[in-house]
Amino acid sequence: MAASSNAEQTQLQDMEEENAGMEEREMESDDDEEGMGVEHSDEEEEDDSSEDEKENEAEIQRLEEQLSINAFDYNCHVDLIKLLKQEGELIRLRKARQKMSELFPLTEEIWLDWLKDEIRLTEEEPNREKVYELFEKAIKDYICPDIWLEYAQYSIGGMGSPGGIEKVRSIFERALTAVGLHMTKGQTVWEAYREFENAILSTVQPPPGRIPSREEQELLNTQLERIHTLFRRQLAIPLMDMEATYAEYEEWSDQGVAETVVHQYKKALQQMEKCKALEEPLLAAEPPKLTEYQTYIDFELKEGDPPRVQITFERALAENCLVPDMWAKYNTYLDRQLKIKDLVISTHERAVRNCPWTMGLWKSYLLALERHGADHQTVSDVFEKALNAGFIQATDYVEIWQAYLDYLRRRVDFSKESSKELEELRGSFTRSLDYMKQDVEERFGESGDPSCVIMQIWAKIEALHCNNMQKARELWDIIMTKGNAKYANMWLEYYNLERSYGDAVHCRKALHRAVQCTSDYPEHVCEVLLTFERVEGSLEDWDVAVQKTETRLNRVNEQRAKVAEKEANLARQDGDRAEQRRKTKAEKKGQKKGHKEFRPREKRKAEQDDYHNEWKEDSAPKRHRGNKDQTAEECMETETGLSGRNAPPGYKPTPPSVKKAQEAAAQKQNDDKPELRNDNSSVFISNLAYTLEEPEEKLRTLFEPCGPINQIRPIFSNKGGFKGYCYVQFEAPVSVPEALKLDRREVEGRPMFVSPCVDKNKNPDFKVFKYNTSIEKQKIFISGLPFSCTKEQLEEISKKYGTVVEVRLVTYRSGKPKGLAYVEFADETQASQAVLKMDGMEIEGNKISVAISNPPRRNMMDKPGSSRPMTDLMPRQVYGSRGRGRTQLSLLPRSLHRQSAPVSKVENGNAATAVNTAGEAKPLSNSDFARMILNK
Template identity: 85%
Template structure:
């Protein structure tokens, strides 16, 4: 160490002398700066820096003001911390980081920056405990090897304090326990631990030639045993590059490697060989690597090592901290398998800190707190009103289980009643104000409270008061609510109140009055006297007669409205037909004059052109004008319709035709499916969707065009198309599927024209009737026994809730057909599913003029025994009907006239097709 410090001092002296010599040479050569130049540059730099400081300070104040309004703006916290670090505002930076850490778990990068700043700031302060506390908070957010390594290295600096050596070893032990199994980064923690112990070893070794005392020998032996133990522990764990560690141990150990260590090392190598493909798949995968991590988790679950399962879950969540399903799987595993209080509760707490909007995580957290006897915490941040009802129910269940109902009154019972009151106030004030709707329209919480009061507290009067309140909240018109109240009275009340409840039900119910009337009559048959029976019969008959009259009036009113609407429709149809006939008559009178004038103009213009054209373009001198036009334009003959007269070049009609061709080419170019993707599930309220989509996909490759789809009123319809310059960009774009865009997952799929690809994805099946709790992984597990599953898509509402529908794509059509046969009618969680080949209707097939439905195409509707409906009669004259062939048809015992093969052409004597003229059509129509 002394030699290295002397060398550094000599090097510094040489550098100083060299700098001094350079200054002298500059002065001798006259390379001195001109007067005033340095001052002007410094003034300009000071002005620029002062302006930047003002702009940064204004931005800092804006961010702080925004956070005072919405403290849960994550990106605002990050921007504020970056600006304060740039400005060097250390005290304000510390406060900003503390505020953010109270609301959110911090990333590894933010924690390391904060820790390094605090370490520099405390170098001048004697108090190191603040940094230790900060390290403890950092290690609780995520399991990060870099943070643990930084913690251990920082603790070495306090080794000289009392108990410092034991503290360093304790931190290193916690580090290898937490991240020592990390296959790619755990090795650096083990090596740092061994390096530290080797330094300690050098301090206890006696100088050469000195005979150590007994105490020194014991200390030396103990230290050597520590290093041996660290080597053995590390070699028993499968870690990357563990062969180098084994070679180092062989070289370090004087007596060789023990046989037991070799066996453990070989066993770890075998485990490493199993895990290596999974680790390599993680290395090459793109973030967030969720599928690769899920495969790794499944592998470790089969292996069954709890420590390794825990570390792979932690690695997954470090990169996918905003995936509630992954947190749910992790916490469920800890609840059912490990059941260690500190580990379970800390994981649940981290889950709700990362995903506070997920009601299921909060419910699991409450159950875990109750299971381990811990206090409950404040809960908020849900996105639906019904979520608050469920979380309140979970909390009330917890409080109810704490009450000893054998006592007439207790502190726990009062807490339960107070919680019920607070929940009702909260649902009425906060939830309704925030969501504009009641989170508990059926008053489930009040029903539970009433039943608890009646069953456990024997307080039926309180239960009746609660039910009166339930009925005043708009539930009196529902029969099921009255019957629920009647069952409560039947179980815990008396006959008088049962009869009273049923009489009120008959008077108030509007959805199923017959049902409550029947219940009342049944009750009186069992419990009532003759007078009670007569009163019940009279009340029910009167009520049902009134209800039937009201229903008849409503039915008559609806029939009148329907009749009026039908008359209006008929009137509009007749008016439309009359106007169309009138326009046709007027148009027919003008067409003859206009057509003749146009033909004369066209003929005159082309005659002039023919005369002016060079003879070499006209061929021989006998070429006619019509032959010249056919040669020059290619529009006559088989390429043109009968009677077509081409417009002269440069005319308005020719320009319109060219523009239409250009638009057609542009549209065809836009529908280049090989270089396009289809984007859906975007928010209707998305501002400037074209710019948003361009920003999302510009990293995939050069974009040729972005086309969001808008409705008739100019509103965005939530989907669109992105066309790239090259098809190479499409796979990169498909990787952005399910990326979140303004709070919604964006769906990205290949752009395929199903009209041009009638067999597109015949290997895809459609499943309906799935339970709402069915996940993508469960469905894949069911389907993969029938073939190779390429893709699964669960259909959800825009809010993200499942519809019970799914599409599953197999590798080929045979596998899909096999899956339909085996899975149709299968029961999944008591739900009977329906499975069929996915075959949506082709778009725009029947809307195009002249398009004919293929004869072999399965119709989507099934016709009855009488064939097509009356609205599908053919209105084409019989003389123009198509025939299946040129042969004659025998009808009523005689040969019918042979009709043309098509409605627009006839066959001449030479057997060639000849176009029909208007006079031909007229003769055919009048011939019958």
């Protein structure tokens, strides 16, 4: 074994001599170039290198400073490590890698680079233990065959030390346990192990011609049996190219292959053929291959072989380490099936290191620690880490506190009046309430626990286990002061607690307070109070209860009547305003028509003839009004309201006479059909495209399956264009619910909105925005798409990252695309993968932005009669790691924003208004406009 060490030293010396020789040859070549007259500017090269070093050092310092502010910036860690490696800063590089390893699990590539650097730095024998420790950390992050193979090969270099050979075998055995079942890469570990044993065999074989001694023969037989055993073990496992291994064993073995080995080999070969059908899609798919791995895992779970299930999960997680659902599924399997403490705890720890923002993983981690008897300090430390993990919802903090408080409650022996565990439980309840008030509310703008669930649990524990109803009542007083006194269910919870653990006096008191304060279901609490007095009350108690409930219900009915009257007045006022607007519009139209009649008939006819003649010319003549250089094509007005070059090809404008006839027909069509609002057998259709052709026929085809249709009334503008909405009247009201099921049905690329015909003035709640305004974790929002991108093209791109349920391109009412889209996946895991892979992708030269769909809340005016006042609306969530999204920008044109500073003069005379010292717009005078024209 010493010979092996000496051979390594000799090899290192040879490498050093070779490097020295190369340096000498380089120096000689430099001298030759100087002799040939080649001039070098050493000073310029030194200046350039020094400038690069300064820039790199400045960038390193910037990255280090950024990490001091936010240590959880993963990309910043990666950039710093790359830059330090490029500069050769080995000491700082080691520290940077260590810091990153403490916070994040490192990828296979980062670990291999680190390990190879450390191996080169620690060539001396005494330092091998530090590299072993680093390998032990590396194999805990992910189950990677390449890292295990590097670990085993490195250990071979130390087999000359005492116990070195046994250490190598121990590492190889651990590697086989971890990755020996890997279908595609496990074979390399088996082959390396056999090569090592074959090398040992060559050292124990006697020289040719010499008869070995008894001890040598025993040693030789033992080594041969080791290699036989390795072959047998490998052939019993389904691996790729196992036929080549079998052929190699047949050639190597002098005794032939035993029948038992053949039988096991054939059985493994059959299993390999089954798995091959799942391996081939994995090889063909592109990362992260989530769907293929899910199919593979389901197959192995049905097979029920725990080691194979485990290695399949590990393979999937190596490529999908940021998928919380995959970790949760793996943890559940280990918790319920294997139940091996070390394996379960380590996997839970790896899960929260990869996905620290997922509360469910921390919660299951705490339960696993308690289930396997971890000490109290360990559980508490994990809980503290969970609080600092940075959850994305306020409710996540409530759930993790509940999990920890449940754990503390299970530790308490309530047979004792007081104990250290009970005091810790009460202290933790108090701390949780302070944490919700200070940390969570400041971060999210909401408590996350509006119903005070934590306090309710605390009150129940005090009442049930501690017989301390006084403390329970104090807690419920606090609960009611937090805005819960108006809810009947909260009072009934308190009443049930008093009913179970309190007395009749406090039950009666709680119900009397409930009757006084409840605003959502006062009739119900009144009925509960009367029922209670029927069972336990005296005649005096009954009379008081009847009087109190009657008084309360009379007051409630009066308030409801006032609200209904107020709503009716508002509806009447709105109707009067609408009628006044219609009258004003009609008067203006009449005045305009009267002015036209005073114009000479000949002049009007001449102007019309000139207008028609202009558009008849083929060479796009100039118009006699407006800019002289402006062609007719640039001035045309399209059906969609676009002008100039935005007009569709081949568009011909409608002559005024035809337009007038169309307007008259549209007005007649709108006037002839009866009004369908407030009709129980009608529905209102909106959000249709303006360019929809024959809307009546298309809608009839869609809604005929819902029931017999009386009529369909599309609404047209005065110019004859479809306005994008209509009414559908059925013959019977029973057809309306069926029609409402067609809400969001896509019609020519736009979701059609189907609503019941109601009076929105009398039903203000109906005005609430119908789209979901909360975060949609299974749906992604894409912006920056090219206008030419089609639905099919986007679906083809998206389905690489999961199962696409629906793709919706956002368009204007005219049908023109906005460059925005929503893609809904089967679950939030696939959506998160799509965000990671698609964000920043280029499509036809456009760089797209992708994020989880989080629609902004619609602005709701705090009007009388509105169901939700502005004070009840919570601010939107913090923008998050991606910064402020484009959809969160103000859509108000800059020209309409109020100027922050007063403008003292008009620049260049081009402004239509000036701003006085008070910041108000001041209209320009006639002289101002004259100056503006003269300046031009």
